[in-house]
Amino acid sequence: MQSVKPGDARVTACAKSARRLSARPARDLLDPPAVAVDLSTVDTLQAALTYHPRASHTVLAGNIANLDTPGYRSVDLERRTADDPSALAVTHEGHIAASAPADFVTSFDDGGRLPGSDGNAVSLERELSKIDANRARYSTAAELTTRRLAILRYAAGDGT
Amino acid sequence: MSTMDFFTAMEVSASGLSAERTRMNVAASNLANAQTTQAAGGGPYKRRDVMLQSVDVPGTQSTPFAQAVKGVAVSQIAQDAAPPRLEYDPGHPQANAQGYVAYPNINPVEEMVDMITASRAYEAGITSMTTAVSMAERALGIGR
Numbered sequence: 001m002q003s004v005k006p007g008d009a010r011v012t013a014c015a016k017s018a019r020r021l022s023a024r025p026a027r028d029l030l031d032p033p034a035v036a037v038d039l040s041t042v043d044t045l046q047a048a049l050t051y052h053p054r055a056s057h058t059v060l061a062g063n064i065a066n067l068d069t070p071g072y073r074s075v076d077l078e079r080r081t082a083d084d085p086s087a088l089a090v091t092h093e094g095h096i097a098a099s100a101p102a103d104f105v106t107s108f109d110d111g112g113r114l115p116g117s118d119g120n121a122v123s124l125e126r127e128l129s130k131i132d133a134n135r136a137r138y139s140t141a142a143e144l145t146t147r148r149l150a151i152l153r154y155a156a157g158d159g160t
Numbered sequence: 161m162s163t164m165d166f167f168t169a170m171e172v173s174a175s176g177l178s179a180e181r182t183r184m185n186v187a188a189s190n191l192a193n194a195q196t197t198q199a200a201g202g203g204p205y206k207r208r209d210v211m212l213q214s215v216d217v218p219g220t221q222s223t224p225f226a227q228a229v230k231g232v233a234v235s236q237i238a239q240d241a242a243p244p245r246l247e248y249d250p251g252h253p254q255a256n257a258q259g260y261v262a263y264p265n266i267n268p269v270e271e272m273v274d275m276i277t278a279s280r281a282y283e284a285g286i287t288s289m290t291t292a293v294s295m296a297e298r299a300l301g302i303g304r
Binding site: 054060064065124142146 | 166168172228289302
């Protein structure tokens with residue numbers, strides 16, 4: 001920590017905030033709010049970011065690639081959280097609850113349109129809009145992760 | 161870690177692009193030879209047709225949804241068995257004993273429609289590939 005001289009702008013700011021705090025009930029000072037940095041959020045975001053949209057995009061790319069393949073039915077991934085009986089139970093207050101089991105991903109014919117005379121049932125517009133929606137979801141997760149990490153960086157640095 | 165990354169998606173898109181390009185080439189070949197009365201092997205040029213089939217993508221077998229991801233491949237380029245179009249032109253060097261010339265069984269309108277659908281599908285494949293690239297780049301920007 002570098003030394004701070006009186007009259008420094010930061011000291012003034014501290015003094016002001018101390019005055020503000022003193023106006024609040026004493027209980028708030030004794031019982032500070034929980035620390036906002038929760039690393040598990042980053043893990044969850046990372047899972048959201050990496051696995052599902054990526055696999056989903058690959059499957060949708062396959063639908064686009066098979067736009068003219070006779071007999072091809074379009075496929076999509078469905079996201080499911082299954083009840084996992086093997087999940088670790090929390091039997092003590094010191095235990096940390098295991099994160100939800102991995103999302104089960106299943107494929108299915110999504111019936112985008114009735115098959116044409118060649119048996120192909122891929123709807124180009126539908127697949128492209130799904131690709132765009134998937135990209136938007138991915139961008140959202142990426143943006144959230146970026147901000148989450150920025151908060152951590154802010155906390156890990158000395159507030160600069 | 162699953163091996164199913166954006167490169168797999170790009171590989172799938174690439175298989176589609178390559179298949180559509182083949183369709184485009186074949187349609188161009190059919191159009192170019194719409195009046196070819198003497199092709200290799202004798203007789204008029206015969207219309208070619210691209211047969212596509214969906215194929216498994218290497219590297220996805222270990223994933224739980226391997227059956228969902230399919231690339232595409234050209235299984236064969238077949239010759240159209242439709243009979244040639246006969247035109248009466250006794251002066252033509254290729255005319256038969258009855259004075260008829262056999263022209264290829266090609267309908268230019270059909271070929272143009274094929275070409276347009278191949279071109280649109282190619283564009284869709286490019287869009288899908290660009291999306292994979294932009295998602296990968298988005299991921300690279302996370303730590304910045």
